[in-house]
Amino acid sequence: MNLYSxxxxxxxxxxxxxxxxKEALLDRFREITGDENPLHRDEIYARQQGHKGRVAYGMLxxxxxxxxxxxxxxxxxxxxxxxxxxxAKPVYIGDILTVTGEVTEKNDTYQLIFLKVTIRxxxxxxxxxxxxxIQVLGEEAA
Amino acid sequence: xxxxxxxAEVTDIFRDVFDDDTLIIVDETNSEDIEDWDSLEHINLVVxxxxxxxxxxxxxxxxxxxNVGEMVxxxxxxxx
Numbered sequence: 463m464n465l466y467s468x469x470x471x472x473x474x475x476x477x478x479x480x481x482x483x484k485e486a487l488l489d490r491f492r493e494i495t496g497d498e499n500p501l502h503r504d505e506i507y508a509r510q511q512g513h514k515g516r517v518a519y520g521m522l523x524x525x526x527x528x529x530x531x532x533x534x535x536x537x538x539x540x541x542x543x544x545x546x547x548x549x550a551k552p553v554y555i556g557d558i559l560t561v562t563g564e565v566t567e568k569n570d571t572y573q574l575i576f577l578k579v580t581i582r583x584x585x586x587x588x589x590x591x592x593x594x595x596i597q598v599l600g601e602e603a604a
Numbered sequence: 605x606x607x608x609x610x611x612a613e614v615t616d617i618f619r620d621v622f623d624d625d626t627l628i629i630v631d632e633t634n635s636e637d638i639e640d641w642d643s644l645e646h647i648n649l650v651v652x653x654x655x656x657x658x659x660x661x662x663x664x665x666x667x668x669x670x671n672v673g674e675m676v677x678x679x680x681x682x683x684x
Contacts, residue, residue, distance in 0.1 A: 543644055569651050571661050 464537030468573040468598040471565055477534040478562040481526055483518050485555050491522045518553035523590055527579055530563045531596050536575065539599040543574070547592030551583070558584040563594065573598045610657075610679050614672065617652045621645055631673030653679065 464477070488502055500507040501517050508516050524547055531540040553559065560582045567576040574597055581590040605613075619627050622640055635641040641649075650666050653659075653675070659682050669675050 543647070569654070571650060571654065571663060571666070572647050574647070574651065 463533050464535065465539065466536040466598070467539065467601070468536070468568075468570075468575070471536060471568065471575055471598065473565050473568060475535070475565045476562060477530065478560055479529070479534060480558055480560050481529075483523075483553055483555055483557045483559060485516075487522060488516060488518055488555065491519050491525075495519075495521070513552060513554070515554050518555065518557070520549040520553075520590075523549070523553050523559065523581060526559065526561045526581065527563075527592075527594060530561050530579065531577075531594060535563045535565070535577065536596065536598045541597040541599055542594065543597055544595040545592060546594075547579075547590055549590055551587055551589045553583065553589050557589075559589065566593075573600070605680075605683060607676060607680055610676050610683075613656055614653070614676055614679070617649060617656060618672075621648050621652060629672045631676070632671055634671040649675075657683065659683070 492498065492503060497519060501511060501513070502508075502519050503516065505516055524545070527545055527547070528542070531542050532538075561579070562581070563577040563579050565575050566578050568574065569576075574595055577594040577596065579590075579592050579594055580588055583589050615627075615629055618629050618638075619625050622638060622645070627638075635646070646666075650661060654661060657679055659679070661678070661682075665678060669678065
């Protein structure tokens with residue numbers, strides 16, 4: 463886990479990691495949230511809707527932004543304040559996603575960092591884009 | 605900038621932050637008058653004011669602001 467302090471973080475700094483979307487993740491997300499929508503659990507229904515298989519929950523894809531902030535940028539001292547996202551393309555089982563965050567702005571008064579976030583699939587297609595506002599906690603608070 | 609000009613800019617910022625183009629604020633407007641004015645939106649207000657007026661606030665000075673009028677006065681003092 464990274465442990466960046468506010469001062470160590472620079473505008474333009476990037477962090478990224480990869481994650482594979484496995485069937486078990488969809489099933490566990492369904493268990494946790496109770497979202498029974500057939501697009502996410504019924505292969506035949508999803509194909510009838512024009513998809514190549516069960517569609518991963520958008521919020522499951524988005525949940526990796528929690529990892530981006532809490533583990534990578536800034537890491538341990540992260541306190542997410544806001545997330546704005548758009549789901550640009552569907553994500554399917556077997557997709558390998560690259561989650562990227564880039565610091566676009568900092569605010570010294572509140573020790574905030576602003577990230578441009580993108581998630582791309584193995585073909586380089588953007589499946590999610592958005593912005594995050596994260597407070598970087600001080601040493602004593604972390 | 606005159607106080608009126610600062611006030612007009614501050615009104616713009618409030619309308620942006622609270623996503624309400626019809627929002628009317630006066631000097632006495634405080635967090636009890638605007639339902640969504642919580643600690644997080646207070647941070648967003650301050651961040652936007654710093655950008656718009658190209659200034660930096662001290663946490664102590666923005667923490668004790670009681671209403672819009674005090675915000676405008678603070679900005680005017682820092683511009684002087």
